[in-house]
Amino acid sequence: MMKCPSNIIELMHNYLDEEISPQDELILRDHLHECAKCSQHFNDLKKTVAFIQHSSHLVPSDDFTAKVMARLPKEKKTIRLGRWLKKHPMITAASLFFALMMGSLLTTWNGEQQFSVSTKENLIIKGNTVIVPKGEVVNGDIVVRNGSIQIEGKVNGDVTVIHGEKHLASAGQVTGEIEEINEVFGWIWYNIKDMMKDTLETFDRE
Amino acid sequence: MEQLVKNRIKAIKKGDQNAYAEIVEIYKNKVYQLCYRMLGNRHEAEDVAQEAFIRAYINIHTYNPDMKFSSWLYRIATNLSIDRIRKKKPDFYLDAEVSGTDGLTMYSQLASTEASPEDTLESLELQEIVQKAILKLPEKYRSVIVLKYIEELSLQEISEILDLPVGTVKTRLHRGREALRKQLGHL
Ligand SMILES: [Zn+2]
Numbered sequence: 001m002m003k004c005p006s007n008i009i010e011l012m013h014n015y016l017d018e019e020i021s022p023q024d025e026l027i028l029r030d031h032l033h034e035c036a037k038c039s040q041h042f043n044d045l046k047k048t049v050a051f052i053q054h055s056s057h058l059v060p061s062d063d064f065t066a067k068v069m070a071r072l073p074k075e076k077k078t079i080r081l082g083r084w085l086k087k088h089p090m091i092t093a094a095s096l097f098f099a100l101m102m103g104s105l106l107t108t109w110n111g112e113q114q115f116s117v118s119t120k121e122n123l124i125i126k127g128n129t130v131i132v133p134k135g136e137v138v139n140g141d142i143v144v145r146n147g148s149i150q151i152e153g154k155v156n157g158d159v160t161v162i163h164g165e166k167h168l169a170s171a172g173q174v175t176g177e178i179e180e181i182n183e184v185f186g187w188i189w190y191n192i193k194d195m196m197k198d199t200l201e202t203f204d205r206e
Numbered sequence: 207m208e209q210l211v212k213n214r215i216k217a218i219k220k221g222d223q224n225a226y227a228e229i230v231e232i233y234k235n236k237v238y239q240l241c242y243r244m245l246g247n248r249h250e251a252e253d254v255a256q257e258a259f260i261r262a263y264i265n266i267h268t269y270n271p272d273m274k275f276s277s278w279l280y281r282i283a284t285n286l287s288i289d290r291i292r293k294k295k296p297d298f299y300l301d302a303e304v305s306g307t308d309g310l311t312m313y314s315q316l317a318s319t320e321a322s323p324e325d326t327l328e329s330l331e332l333q334e335i336v337q338k339a340i341l342k343l344p345e346k347y348r349s350v351i352v353l354k355y356i357e358e359l360s361l362q363e364i365s366e367i368l369d370l371p372v373g374t375v376k377t378r379l380h381r382g383r384e385a386l387r388k389q390l391g392h393l
Contacts, residue, residue, distance in 0.1 A: 013379070013383060016383065041387075044391030047390070048389075048391050050334070051336050051390050052336060052340070052351065052390075053355050057239055058238070058242055058248065059235055060238035069227055069230070072223060072226070130302065154382065
């Protein structure tokens with residue numbers, strides 16, 4: 001009986017790992033041709049590998065991913081909010097706008113001290129007081145900032161006084177709403193109503 | 207693919223949990239397969255595979271992007287499977303000797319009663335025999351065999367996953383194949 005090379009089994013495995021030198025491969029081939037026992041061993045190894053490789057592939061349950069996701073620790077609220085806002089860009093835009101508006105409104109509330117009036121039609125202005133003279137008719141809204149208004153004639157529209165006072169003479173007449181705003185919240189509310197009106201009008205037009 | 211995974215991981219590291227669902231979808235079959243071949247039980251495989259994904263998520267900040275993400279994930283799944291094997295009650299060890307059979311192991315009993323030559327040709331039967339043979343391997347050989355032949359990974363990748371020198375992986379692979387040959391080579 002012939003002698004098998006001492007490392008012949010190792011050469012078989014190196015061959016199966018595709019990590020065999022050309023010289024070793026030659027030694028292996030030559031020996032397998034001559035030795036039935038080693039040839040059998042080698043074939044059994046190859047068959048074994050084929051069995052393992054061809055074992056069927058199973059798949060996890062259909063709701064595997066959902067189960068994993070449900071078992072994850074809860075993420076931070078800010079991230080959830082961030083993603084939610086990304087999914088709802090209209091709300092994001094609205095809330096961003098709202099935040100900016102709040103900021104700018106507070107600035108204008110505190111900062112804008114200058115007298116102004118939205119229209120000059122048929123009005124008399126005396127210092128920081130706007131007068132609607134007797135017998136005159138103002139068509140449209142009047143907004144007075146940082147000043148007062150004295151109404152002796154007629155206003156076909158709303159009258160709003162911001163940071164000031166309104167005086168309505170007994171003969172004076174306002175067809176629309178008349179409002180005095182001296183509080184921050186009133187000021188913000190006024191702006192929101194104004195914005196809403198614009199928005200609604202925009203929608204109406206479309 | 208690798209780029210997609212990298213982007214998703216960046217999002218996850220920032221805390222975007224939904225990005226992780228895509229990662230799970232990509233790797234669930236591979237991870238499940240690995241766990242199933244290590245444990246031999248569908249229910250346990252499902253449980254351990256889920257656990258692996260949860261661990262990976264929780265420890266995502268420790269993931270080093272120099273390593274393939276799949277390798278890191280397989281490492282977690284392999285370690286969890288081995289932990290599970292060790293915790294298993296010893297009443298199911300196929301090597302356990304059954305009293306009164308003069309050293310005949312439960313395995314050879316199963317083999318002699320269930321696997322007649324005709325049956326072994328039935329593929330379902332063969333599947334079971336193959337899986338039983340894998341389960342009979344000590345876990346250090348089992349993990350190498352599963353990663354090599356079920357997950358079809360290179361020796362280099364296996365070495366990375368198991369954090370072992372390539373030489374050690376080769377030795378374990380050789381021994382694992384020899385042990386399997388003794389079970390399956392005669393079929
Ligand atoms: Zn020989």
